[in-house]
Amino acid sequence: MLHDREYMRGSSFDSSRSLTVTLIITLLVLFVVQACLMFYAHLPLDDWFALSVEGLKLHRYWQLLTFQFMHSVPWPWHVLFNCLALYFFGRSVEETLGRKRFLALYFASGFFGGALQLLTTWALPQHADIPVLGASAGIMGLIAAFAILFPMRDITIFIVFIPVNIRAQYLFWFLLGISAFGTLIPFDGIAHAAHLGGLLMGVAFIHWGVNSTRNWSEWNPLRRKLRREQMIRAATINPAKLRRRPQLHDTQDLPSEEFISKQVDPILDKISAHGIQSLTDRERQILQAARAKMAKR
DSSP states (O other), rough: EEEETTTTTTTOGGGGOOHHHHHHHHHHHHHHHHEEEHSOOOOOOHHSSBBBBHHHHHTTTTTTHHHGGOOOOOOOOHHHHHHHHHEEEHHHHHHHHHHHHHHHHHHHHHHHHHHHHHHHHOOOOOOTOOOOOOSHHHHHHHHHHHHHHHTTOOEEEETTTTEEEHHHHHHHHHHHHHHHHHSSSTTOOOHHHHHHHHHHHHHIIIIIIIIITTTTTOOOOHHHHHHHHHHHHHEEEEEEEEHHHOOOOOTSOHHHHHHIIIIHHHHHHHHHHGGGGGOOHHHHHHHHHHHHHHTTO
């Protein structure tokens, strides 16, 4: 189990219109349907809809899509853990990229992960052609995108009920290393190549899909959106307390862009490195002033 500590503080994400929530509901409903059909009707759903080299030899190309909606039955742990990961990482990515790009990232990662799993099974005879199922490849793409968009954000992972805090960028590298090793030396019956493919597609999607014509380090529209999100959260942590402080006057004459580059950017970098709780009252006031300037544009 895991959760995104930064996202849990003051998010304005509207889950009622969320594709992330829709995907979770879909996965859970299909899991119940799958379990019922396999338990009561004894249908060979894995042969038809799980992904395998043998299935593609039989021209069942739809498996590259359908395997992403199937999970191990009857125990629900596989689907539940995937849904938890989808919930905690998908919301921030969807809010940042928008619904269409989020969906494209998710299914592209799942498709590429499945394709890499097939290629690995075909190219390395030591890999058994076991039917692959689960949403993990698509979720790995979301985790990779999350790590690029929010590299310094803290993630809490529960390992045997022990909470371990890790930054998103380090979680990405850990998962990449485990997936790469498991692709070469399979273990635990996990489709590591599918995970690896999802992670790689997530990186490619952000760097060459979302920002194909812009340098990520520059002040582009997507980066502006991310930094505004940080600014709004930080500026509204404790507004009652800030109202008792004297207002800033030394920033009012600065043009908006100069004010943001000289006063706001260093504070946002501080948030990325040390968290919102590290800000002083004056820094929060500066973010409130910046928020007001941007609202007037």
